[in-house]
Amino acid sequence: MILLLWLAGLAAAAQFAKIAVPFDLFRQQYAGAGPHIGWVLTFISAIGAVAGMSAGVVVNRFGCKPVLVLALLLGGSLSVWQAEMPVFSTMLFSRLLEGVSHLAIVVAAPTLIAEISPDRLRNFALALWSTFFGVAFALVSWLGTPFVAAHGLGALFVLHGGAMVALGLCLAMVLPSAPRLSEPDSDGIKSFLVKHIAAYRSPRIAAPGLGWLCYTLTFVSLLALLPALLPQDVRAMVAGLMPLVSILVSLVFVPLLLTRLTGVSVVIVGFALAIAVIAGVFLGGPVPVLSVALFAVLGLVQGASFVAIPQLNTTLADRAMANGAMAQMGNIGNLLGTPILLFILARADLQGVLLSVAVFYLAGIFLHIWMRARRMAETGFSDAV
Incomplete structure (x- = not known):
């Protein structure tokens, strides 16, 4: 379960990496956006910057498992839909929604890792979690770049979205159910x-x-x-x-x-x-x-x-x-x-x-x-x- 939760972190970090690594291709795809193209990458951070602590409140209210599973399914669905490369304004809006998914994952997953890890493994498990951003960028650089060259930018989004949905369904089956931590x-x-x-x-x-x-x-x-x-x-x-x-x-x-x-x-x-x-x-x-x-x-x-x-x-x-x-x-x-x-x-x-x-x-x-x-x-x- 610790490994699956870490993989969920990789999927969340890949929400940045899938655009940051092949960024030149996005510039070509949305050539008319000019200097505003940078917002495609950074807009996903807007939700977390404004409402990061709110995610902790939501996790406490509804529980880690349902929040994490729904976040993975939402993020995966959005990534598959983004593979169509919609118009720039619509892509920006989808990135804002993707920020909700990203924020929920990076709050719920490490909370669960700390909870389910035995004492002797907790420090290593959380140190492993801390690598999710760097590992995801390395994987997208090493494996994603040739994949995009062979199959196109949209295929990378479909692959990422499918992985997120698969992880969400897998975690829904293996994670133990837990009551919410606070009442409305x-x-x-x-x-x-x-x-x-x-x-x-x-x-x-x-x-x-x-x-x-x-x-x-x-x-x-x-x-x-x-x-x-x-x-x-x-x-x-x-x-x-x-x-x-x-x-x-x-x-x-x-x-x-x-x-x-x-x-x-x-x-x-x-x-x-x-x-x-x-x-x-x-x-x-x-x-x-x-x-x-x-x-x-x-x-x-x-x-x-x-x-x-x-x-x-x-x-x-x-x-x-x-x-x-x-x-x-x-x-x-x-x-x-x-x-x-x-x-x-x-x-x-x-x-x-x-x-x-x-x-x-x-x-x-x-x-x-x-x-x-x-x-x-x-x-x-x-x-x-």
């Missing part, structure tokens, strides 16, 4: 807003998501911007290595470190090491090597952030809300990160961009230390180990 609220929107405010005020529910924001502001944007700033002869190699080393560190080193440290502590270590790597650039170190090293240490943040959720939140309801906060902060980071760094790059050089990135990571360290102090003030015990 009589106060309606007022209660809904109160839950949001309470979640973001909680140093246990909000902490993983706030640290995640500082990570996502840089991860995708650096993947997009760094290779172009490197020497021509190493660009392709470094661009391929960066996400792979991040995945490797998440799967191998994060579970090892978690035998000694908490998830939050590993995240702080990852941010601190990332700042040290950036300092190496200012000291004259080789930028291509340090670029790969930067993504390697960011793998610590990637893997440990998801592990921190069940470590800090003991109930399934709180975990669902924390995953909702993670989804919301991640979508905000993905939406804003590249425009922010492009704005800085237009007014500074590579070192100016990296200095700004270091400031984001320093903010991540500060937020986690501040939240830890608040948790200690509430309980009288430190979770710093």
Whole structure:
């Protein structure tokens, strides 16, 4: 079941990758869209940026299983329909609906993984989950690109949609049924807003998501911007290595470190090491090597952030809300990160961009230390180990 839930994550990430990887073909398909073509890729993040925490409330209300299954069926149906390549405005609207599917998957699936994993496997299972974005992009790049060349862009959408529907039906059969976690609220929107405010005020529910924001502001944007700033002869190699080393560190080193440290502590270590790597650039170190090293240490943040959720939140309801906060902060980071760094790059050089990135990571360290102090003030015990 853990593997199936991870595959659901790959399907969700492929909702981005199926457009991002063959993006030049989309430009040709919608040549009349001009500069607005970028919205085809990013519009799916709009729902998560606005309503990420709402997904946690919905999961609590109706239960993880039905939300996840319906999200996979919705996403699969939309992907198959998109294979017809409708007019641009209709495609944009379908991407907005696809954002509902994506958001529900990335909240419900990790919540279920944390719940069904035995204690001895939970850290590894969540570290595995954290790789879903990078693995999906790698698979679409390696396998999807030749598939599109042989069968066309629409065939990739049909394949993706069919896989999502198959996963939804499979999970409907194998996942155990569970009662919803909360009853309907009589106060309606007022209660809904109160839950949001309470979640973001909680140093246990909000902490993983706030640290995640500082990570996502840089991860995708650096993947997009760094290779172009490197020497021509190493660009392709470094661009391929960066996400792979991040995945490797998440799967191998994060579970090892978690035998000694908490998830939050590993995240702080990852941010601190990332700042040290950036300092190496200012000291004259080789930028291509340090670029790969930067993504390697960011793998610590990637893997440990998801592990921190069940470590800090003991109930399934709180975990669902924390995953909702993670989804919301991640979508905000993905939406804003590249425009922010492009704005800085237009007014500074590579070192100016990296200095700004270091400031984001320093903010991540500060937020986690501040939240830890608040948790200690509430309980009288430190979770710093």
